[in-house]
Amino acid sequence: MSLLDWVVLFGTLGFIVAYGVWRTRGSKDIEDYLKGDNTMKWWTIGLSIMATQASAITFLSTPGQAYEDGMRFIQFYFGLPIAMVIISITVVPIFYRLNVYTAYEFLENRFDLKTRSLAALLFLVQRGLAAGITIYAPAIILSTMLGWSLNITILVIGLLVIIYTVSGGTKAVSITQKQQMAVMMGGMIIAGLVVVSYLPDYVEFGDAVAVAGKMGKMNVVDFSIDWNDRYNFWSGITGGLFLALSYFGTDQSQVARYLGGKSIAESRLGLLFNGLLKIPMQFLILFIGVMVFVFYQFNQPPVFFNEAAKSKVYATPYADNLRELEVKYEDIFEQKQEAVQGLVRALKADDDALVADAEREVEALAVAAKAVREEVKGVIKTATPEAETKDTDYVFISFIIKYLPSGLVGLLLAVIFSAAMSSSSSELYALASTSVVDIYKRSMQQRASEEHYLRASKLFTVGWGIVAILFAMFASLMDNLIEAVNIVGSIFYGTILGIFLVAFYFKSIRGNAVFWAAVIAELVVLYCHFYTDLAFLWFNVIGCLCVVVISFLLQGLVGRKKL
């Protein structure tokens, strides 16, 4: 990295943090720390909601996902706008009327203390794990760039996030997220324009999209019904709806964003703003990944995108095997490059027969290239058994560092760090507020001073930060980061959503029935995760429906008096 990159990176991040600290100076009590002062307008809420969801993983892993698997991941978000409408109509007015700090307080009003505590604990477990993955993602960048140990890097980033969150509270989180979103979207749009400008002169934008389509990357929507397919229209519109309902309606890291609004109207508009813009934003990020894929059809890609892992193999007896495979990969690339050029010519000539021939040739070479990559992964695993062999999360960062001009590298790294800071700070804050309000203050220490609870909130923030750091050290075992976050979420969200749905819509069901239904539902979801091949998005549906159906049956079977 050049000096200019470091100046841009630390200048951008320094400005955002300093601005947040300056704007929130003087917030010294528990009300300020946990709720802010309820003055946020809808655009601040909307941007804050989007920034909380858009972690560093979004910007690192999503383009890599598109590079490997095409655009179909976008279907994951199809349920989100519907969820925004449902939450705006039903959940927001209820939370406002009850004037709650956390979503789980509502459950004690509606059911009982144990149901509130169960929902809070399920949230704490899943969000604590997800926060670890959120910290792990940016750690990959620094460890790759600086050659640091990954664990040391995780520790450094985790501590920085903890300090930032403890000093700021919820208002600092929301205020800085506006600047962070501006940096994120500005940086990604510039990156997208740069990728397209790097394509050869004879490849116009339309040709690039056509080449991506012929190579299977423009698979945006798939209406086929396959229960084990992770991303298709049906899993996105149903599983995605349940996941979004649960995430935005019951996850404290999001509920806190819109509870800080000036009024119900501002909170609703913030949520609807997210419903309008989330899918176009994800489309843009995925499309940048597809353009990086097209770029690498005309420029030699590395045989393995994690250079640090590859260089370790050079120091082992397997170095010659790796070099041989690299030469083989380069030969295949040269043939594929010519075949792709032929495909472009055929597309420009609008000759279907030529296009079909070129497509077959490109496909055969792509399969051969993929086979070599698999062999390379095998060599890396044999030479360094501790190494991870999934490299999709390194695709985008590798492109940024190798090809973007000086200054832009710093800006794109600022994008990734901003995203990490915005989502991690929201998560740590939400974990701390739930721990204090729903567990500590409610069940452990009911009578203490405001200063005591403020200190407890900050201590819980530090504690959860440490848990997140420890989990981050195991995150490298996951296949793909963005999937890992969503899988962890899906295991718990369905059950939590089920509890809230029963609370909102089934007035006859009481605390004991919903509590035991939630316990059984969570066991069913865990069974599905560990012992079946069912696509993870369906866990949300299963967990939610199990809670609703079982609590209904329990209430009916045992009777209203006993339950």
Next chain:
Amino acid sequence: MKDTDHPVDTEEPIEKPPIFNSWAGMYWLVLGNLAFLIILFYAITEIYE
């Protein structure tokens, strides 16, 4: 006071949204946008796949 005993604001009037006369209009805007995007994505898939 328990943490669940916050003062209850029973009937806060909900302001009208901008542009539309009712919230239903805003909701249909979001759902219509989703429908438009799905049709657009389907067209992209059909054209380029």
